Amino acid sequence: MKYVIGIDGGGTKTEATAYTIDGEEIGSGYSGPGNLILNGEWAIENIISAANECMETTNLVYNESECVFIYAGLAGIDGADVAKAEKALSDRFNVETKIVSDAEIALAALLKGDDGILTISGTGSVCYGIHEGKLERAGGWGHILGDEGSGYYIALQAFKRAALEEDECIKKSRLTEKLLERLGMKKVKEIKKFIYSSRKADIAALAPLVAELGEEGEENAVSILREAGRDLALITWRVYRKLGFNSKVKIGISGGIIRRVKLVRKEFEMELAKYIKEFIIVDDDVSPSKGGYYLAKKYITN
Amino acid sequence: MKYVIGIDGGGTKTEATAYTIDGEEIGSGYSGPGNLILNGEWAIENIISAANECMETTNLVYNESECVFIYAGLAGIDGADVAKAEKALSDRFNVETKIVSDAEIALAALLKGDDGILTISGTGSVCYGIHEGKLERAGGWGHILGDEGSGYYIALQAFKRAALEEDECIKKSRLTEKLLERLGMKKVKEIKKFIYSSRKADIAALAPLVAELGEEGEENAVSILREAGRDLALITWRVYRKLGFNSKVKIGISGGIIRRVKLVRKEFEMELAKYIKEFIIVDDDVSPSKGGYYLAKKYITN
Numbered sequence: 001m002k003y004v005i006g007i008d009g010g011g012t013k014t015e016a017t018a019y020t021i022d023g024e025e026i027g028s029g030y031s032g033p034g035n036l037i038l039n040g041e042w043a044i045e046n047i048i049s050a051a052n053e054c055m056e057t058t059n060l061v062y063n064e065s066e067c068v069f070i071y072a073g074l075a076g077i078d079g080a081d082v083a084k085a086e087k088a089l090s091d092r093f094n095v096e097t098k099i100v101s102d103a104e105i106a107l108a109a110l111l112k113g114d115d116g117i118l119t120i121s122g123t124g125s126v127c128y129g130i131h132e133g134k135l136e137r138a139g140g141w142g143h144i145l146g147d148e149g150s151g152y153y154i155a156l157q158a159f160k161r162a163a164l165e166e167d168e169c170i171k172k173s174r175l176t177e178k179l180l181e182r183l184g185m186k187k188v189k190e191i192k193k194f195i196y197s198s199r200k201a202d203i204a205a206l207a208p209l210v211a212e213l214g215e216e217g218e219e220n221a222v223s224i225l226r227e228a229g230r231d232l233a234l235i236t237w238r239v240y241r242k243l244g245f246n247s248k249v250k251i252g253i254s255g256g257i258i259r260r261v262k263l264v265r266k267e268f269e270m271e272l273a274k275y276i277k278e279f280i281i282v283d284d285d286v287s288p289s290k291g292g293y294y295l296a297k298k299y300i301t302n
Numbered sequence: 303m304k305y306v307i308g309i310d311g312g313g314t315k316t317e318a319t320a321y322t323i324d325g326e327e328i329g330s331g332y333s334g335p336g337n338l339i340l341n342g343e344w345a346i347e348n349i350i351s352a353a354n355e356c357m358e359t360t361n362l363v364y365n366e367s368e369c370v371f372i373y374a375g376l377a378g379i380d381g382a383d384v385a386k387a388e389k390a391l392s393d394r395f396n397v398e399t400k401i402v403s404d405a406e407i408a409l410a411a412l413l414k415g416d417d418g419i420l421t422i423s424g425t426g427s428v429c430y431g432i433h434e435g436k437l438e439r440a441g442g443w444g445h446i447l448g449d450e451g452s453g454y455y456i457a458l459q460a461f462k463r464a465a466l467e468e469d470e471c472i473k474k475s476r477l478t479e480k481l482l483e484r485l486g487m488k489k490v491k492e493i494k495k496f497i498y499s500s501r502k503a504d505i506a507a508l509a510p511l512v513a514e515l516g517e518e519g520e521e522n523a524v525s526i527l528r529e530a531g532r533d534l535a536l537i538t539w540r541v542y543r544k545l546g547f548n549s550k551v552k553i554g555i556s557g558g559i560i561r562r563v564k565l566v567r568k569e570f571e572m573e574l575a576k577y578i579k580e581f582i583i584v585d586d587d588v589s590p591s592k593g594g595y596y597l598a599k600k601y602i603t604n
Binding site: 078138139141142144145146156159160163167168169189191192195196235238241242 | 380440441443444446447448458461462465469470471491493494497498537540543544
């Protein structure tokens with residue numbers, strides 16, 4: 001029986017999953033980083049290793065090896081030698097191979113290979129969309145230039161609010177008090193130490209505290225979270241416009257902030273409704289590797 | 303003849319200058335970093351070494367050693383053992399010694415020891431003021447939390463403008479074109495590489511390009527520079543309010559952006575006039591060590 005392997009290669013790990021033609025998961029394999037630009041040759045080794053492990057587990061079930069397509073979505077393909085990586089995979093496994101960006105495969109996973117948009121907000125934020133073969137992006141400029149609506153951005157707004165209260169001699173808000181309490185600090189001035197000695201993810205890790213206070217109605221937290229929702233709607237609208245969508249569109253959402261922080265998600269949908277007449281939100285906890293299955297299927301059903 | 307030594311100890315160097323009671327410069331000495339928190343014992347050694355060199359050059363002119371006061375302004379005194387550093391200096395030179403922050407000495411240098419405000423905008427930005435012995439600050443939260451109106455902030459706004467044009471599919475502005483040209487890049491997407499591989503100062507180094515385009519009337523540059531001026535007026539107003547000034551106040555300005563970028567300075571003064579009835583801008587290229595002279599003089603004239 002035929003099957004395809006979908007691969008999701010990111011900055012920290014690579015996942016390869018085998019799917020039957022009906023989309024049933026029948027095997028999987030994992031390895032290290034699969035970012036083509038950052039990890040180079042090592043990324044290719046990791047991708048091969050994950051695919052290899054995936055085939056081995058698959059063969060246990062199928063007792064045969066009829067892999068007909070490998071479809072990989074990798075981080076860092078801009079400027080990388082994609083053809084070389086494709087050849088390395090297809091030579092090794094003697095199977096048709098295609099490599100696209102991690103964005104494209106994640107988009108396909110959530111939208112089942114259909115056209116549409118994917119808005120991501122976790123530690124960072126970005127929006128991608130695909131329409132009639134054309135892929136467009138908005139946002140995704142990283143934490144210095146952008147990442148509006150992300151966990152990092154939300155936490156940073158809370159810290160900025162604390163700094164403003166200090167500069168304006170305003171009484172500390174509950175948001176600021178809780179922020180200091182969490183960091184074990186007494187004075188707002190001390191937040192500088194934390195900010196300038198922490199990594200982006202450590203700062204973003206305070207977004208859930210803002211979310212919690214937002215749920216309780218703390219006004220600063222509420223306003224920060226609503227703004228995040230509006231920012232995410234804005235990048236989504238930009239992609240929608242860039243791609244010239246005009247009918248009902250599927251909008252996938254991914255990442256803890258947009259999916260699970262109620263105030264962000266509610267504001268995102270409300271704001272989006274101002275721009276886009278008809279849309280369906282797709283919110284599934286699907287592995288990006290499944291996108292490889294949907295994309296490969298377009299080739300093998302012919 | 304009596305003289306005093308003023309010391310300015312910063313993150314990269316320490317400067318010690320000897321002044322006669324009339325404020326005439328009669329000797330100087332230099333050494334490495336003098337940030338008490340960051341450089342610890344080494345900072346104290348550097349401060350002593352700069353003062354030592356300063357005394358030696360002074361003795362050549364005076365042929366006697368009648369230093370009556372050492373007044374130092376050092377970076378990183380918050381949380382540092384200032385008393386210990388003061389004792390080390392006074393023991394070594396057998397002279398009365400006082401250590402304050404680098405902000406206080408810079409303020410005294412520009413305002414000749416009078417009460418007033420100092421607004422700084424170079425790579426970063428901050429505002430300090432002193433009134434009846436009380437020192438207050440606004441801004442100065444660093445490039446992640448703040449630094450509005452600084453060279454870093456100005457350059458970053460230009461990059462953000464480029465990113466927005468890309469996301470909105472707007473024709474590249476002249477500001478964006480010049481920015482890409484300067485960096486030897488063709489596509490706006492490439493700016494990410496620069497931003498995420500550069501230090502704060504490398505990014506701030508593009509502020510003069512924005513200033514140049516602002517002079518030529520490029521509308522994006524003009525709006526970024528004017529906003530910077532307004533941001534600097536705002537932190538100045540906050541310090542003014544914190545200190546409860548109500549009569550005519552001296553406002554010193556320091557740093558290349560606020561002093562030499564015409565659009566920033568003009569907007570700063572115009573905006574400030576909306577908040578503060580009477581003020582005098584003090585714009586002098588005076589060494590912060592001179593602040594040590596003004597402050598020491600208050601002790602020795604008694």
